[in-house]
Structure formats: C-alpha cells, structure tokens
Amino acid sequence: MAKEKVLLLDTTLRDGEQSAGIGMTGPEKMEIARQLQKMQVDIIEAGFAASSPGDFEAVSAIAREVEGPIIASLARAVADDVDKAAKAVEHSKRPRIHVFLSSSEIHQMHQLRKNREDVLEMAVKSVERAKGYCDDVEFSPMDATRTNPEYLFHMLEEVIKAGATTINIADTVGYAIPSATGFGQLLKDVQANVKGIENVTLSVHCHNDLGLAVANSLIAVEFGARQVEGCINGIGERAGNASIEEIIMGLDTRKDHFGIEINADTTQIYSASRMVSRITGMAVQSNKAIVGENAFRHASGIHQDGVLKDRSTYEVMQPERVGVPGNTLVLGKLSGRAGLQSRLEDLGYNLSREDLAKVFESFKDLADKKREVTDRDLESLMDEEKRTATEPISYTLDHVQFTGGDQGIPTATVKLIGPDGDSITDACTGNGPVDAVCNAIDRAIGTDSKLVDFNVQAVTEGIDSQGTVTIRIEKDGRTYTGRGADTDIIVVSAKAYLSAVNRQLASDEESNVPPLGSTPD
Ligand code: KIV
Ligand code: ZN
Secondary structure, three states: OOOEEOEEEEOOOOOHHHOOOOOOOHHHHHHHHHHHHHOOOOEEEEEOHHHOHHHHHHHHHHHHHOOOOEEEEEEEOOHHHHHHHHHHHOOOOOEEEEEEEEOOHHHHHHHHOOOHHHHHHHHHHHHHHHHHHOOOEEEEEEOHHHOOHHHHHHHHHHHHHHOOOEEEEEEOOOOOOOOOOOHHHHHHHHHHHOOOHHHOEEEEEEEOOOOOHHHHHHHHHHOOOOEEEEEHHHOOOOOOEOEHHHHHHHHHHOHHHHOEEOOOOHHHHHHHHHHHHHHHOOOOOOOOOOOOOOOOOOOOHHHHHHHHHOHHHOOOOOHHHHOOOOOOOOEOOOOOHHHHHHHHHHOOOOOOHHHHHHHHHHHHHHHHHOOOEOHHHHHHHHHHHHHHHHOOOOOEEEEEEEEOOOOOOOEEEEEEEOOOOOEEEEEEEOOOHHHHHHHHHHHHHOOOOEEEEEEEEEOOOOOOOOEEEEEEEEEOOEEEEEEEEEOOHHHHHHHHHHHHHHHHHHOOOOOOOOOOOOOOO
16 A cells, blocks of 8 residues: 655745745745755745735746746735735646634734634635635644634634635644644544545644744644645744754654655755755754754764764764765865866756856865865855855955954955946944944945844864855845855955845845734725
8 A cells, every 4th residue: 555645845935034034035035946846845835925026026936937846825814915826826837825814812812803703704715715716725724723622623624615725733833742642632633523624635834932843743744744834944933943854854764653755855955954044044053953064973982983883873864865965075276177067066066168167266266275175165165156146236346455453443445346347445444354344345335234143154174164154234124134155254254245235235126024913904
C-alpha cells in the first residue's frame, strides 16, 4: 500500500515577510520562489495580494512564472481581498486562495469587534466568493487553538459546505502543547466532530512563541494533519513560524516513525536557508538545527573520534542530505577560470560565459586579499554579484577611506559615482568608523536616514575572512535593508549603507502590510 503523503506549504514569502524589520523586493521574492520550486515544496504562499500593490505584483509574477507548486495568496475574509487574491493568482496553473478569519473570542471581541454569528457569516461568504474564482480554497480559523471547540467545529463545517478544500488549524500565538492530550487531541476532535472534514485536507500552521512550533507540527502529522505550513529558517511574526527545514528533516530522518512520504528535495534546503538569510538579513544562529553553522560540526575529542570512525555515531542525518557543501577543493589566487567554473557548478551556479567572466574578476580581487577562497566565500561572492545585479542602484561606491583609532576623531571620506556618472567626494566625522562612513555618504548624497540596525558576520573563520554586513535604516517611518560583503569592515559598511540608501531612494511604491487581524468594515 502506498504511504500517505504530507503536503508542505511554505509561507516564507508571506508570514515570513511579516518578521519585524524585514521587507523583500519583488525580484528577491521571485528568487526565493524559484528556490522553493527547486526544493519541491507543494504549495508556495507567495504573499498577501491585497496588502500592497508591490505584494500584488510579486504574487502575480510568481503565479505566472513558477510552475510545479500550487501558488497561493492570502486574503482576509472580505470581498475586496478575495478579489485581489484571485486576480493575483489567476495566471498560475495551480492557483489557491487562502482565506483567514479569527475564530477565538479574544480576537472577535477585542480585535474584530464583531459577534460570532456575523463572523461566521463573513467566513462562509468569503469562502463562497473565493470558490467562484478557484477550486482550491484554504480556510484558516485564526487563533484556532484558543477558540471554543464547539464554535470552531461549527465554523469549519460551514466553510467546508461553502467549498473550502483545505482547513488549516492555526496556532497563531504558539499556545498549543505538543502532546496527545494537547494539540493532538484538538486535531482528533476536529476530525471526530466536523462533518465533511474527511473530504478536505487537514493542515496546521504553528507559531513558535513557546519554542514548540516544530514539535506541534510533527505531532499534528501523527494525529492526521496532511498539510504542514512553515517558513525557511523559521522566520515570521514575533518568534517566527515552524521551521520548514526542521519539519522536512524530522519527517525524512524519522520515516520509520512517521511512515509518511513528502515530496521535498532535501538537498536544496541549505541553499534555501542561505538565500533567505542573505535576502532578509536575518542571521541563522550557529546552533540552529539542520542549517546552523554548527549543525554538523563536532568539537569534543570523543565525538570527533566517533565521527572519524563512523559518522553515524553522532550524526542522525548526513550533511549532504541537506545540501551542505563539502569543502573538498579550496581555490586561491593561482586558480583558473575552469577551476572556478567547476566549483561554482558543484555549488549549483551555472553561469553564462559573460557572467563567469565578471565573477572571475571579482574572484581574482578576493583571492588577492585572501589566501584561500572557500565555498562559503564563493557563495558570498555570488550573493554580492546577484545583489548588485538586481538591486536598484543610483549611487555606487568608488572608494572609502577612514582615519581614527582611539586618539583621533573618526573621519571617513567617500567617493561615490552618481546616477549620471558624476563623481561626488565628501567627508564627515562620526562617533565611530561606521557612523563616520554613514554620515559621509549622507552628506555626499544629501540624505539623512537613521541607522537602526547593524549586523556583521564573518563568512569563514580566520583573520582574513570576508565579512557580510546587514544594515537597516529608517526614513519616514519605513525601514530599508542594505547588504554588502568585503574583507574590509569599513568598505563593507559603506557598501551596505549605500545599498540601503539606494533602496530608500528607489522606493515610493512599497507599503506596509496592514495588520492581519484587521478587517475593513
Ligand atoms: O498565524 C496565523 O494565524 C496566520 C493565518 C493567516 C494562517 O498566519
Ligand atoms: Zn501565521
């Protein structure tokens, strides 16, 4: 008998984007969607079409281009949202509209300020409306885990009658407990008490407020859930969503326990994680399961001894299964174009002749500064190439100089190339090197943003490591992210700040996502 399957819905581009302080551009969303397609997730929730014209465009571009997975757009339970979601996914071969509405008394009383009968009617009407556009309709009772069970069952029964094909039990505030008497029991009760549930897909969507999102997702599978939602690296509102890579590897590594099939190509996980971290600027903690830097590193003598004898002594899965690149070949300044191309191909980059020529130049520059160029360095270099190719660029950095130290006044001088090819040089002091660099750039361009976050990470170990810097700036209540990579901390700070300023200059379109629970009257 064929094993049962669990579908994976990735919501990195929707719930993931709701992480505080991150915002992705359309091209960045497309890049992640393509990686999710490679990873063979079953459903990509590409965005929340009604939230902004930018998100509408991003969902609709993904729906047009990305084939294979179902492409979903989120919609509040109001006509206009459903119409926009339908329009945004209309060109997908496999469209889905995902309607949500709060089911708990707490939300209905304090947020929606509506009575339960009216809310029920809204849920039914919006599912019917969505069904008029598309066969595949998901309905999520928001805050389901804090909802009166009788009311929840009734609501679910009604939306199933109205045409919902997936019912998604949302643990919106990460309140559920992963046990047979906790979340497991709720799933059992839903299946026992909701007429028609046997004809739809039962899904779960778990948040991580108590650090239990993955555990809840996995116990839900044991108790009958056949769709699980999550985000790459577990990003999302507050403490985030369930990490989809942890769910995947849990189901894959412990097939013996779950006896469940999944479609995902696990070897694409590592690339997806790096990509999402790079694009969002949200670092992955070193000890993060599956994708953290230390996930497959063994430090103590006893562990190293065991692993050298047989990896299975201390590893429950192999790093290759997750797509962690082995460090077999290290490139250096004498390496040629063919060596670089072959290594890049191993890492999954297939470049045209022209692109390879460009990357080779950057590689040579890097190899001049660094004795060994590792896979991590190459990934960072490719990220930098992609970033500069896709990001809006008004100003580029020609060079930056800094004087300071513990005695002098920190002073930076920058030379920028402006939109018309003109060069602008200016200098400014600051309370430290980064402040001086940012002030000098602001003076040269005539901008004045507030730096709200500065994050530096070493790409590899060693004194000659490259650093990546992610910077967030705020201007008129909006946040813009910039990134850069270089072996010099001053240069990379200037690149990252300039990248954020360029984004700010280019953006007049993007708008903030409205609060998810809000429902326009
Ligand atoms: O957490 C939540 O309730 C959601 C819904 C929109 C599914 O993200
Ligand atoms: Zn959510």
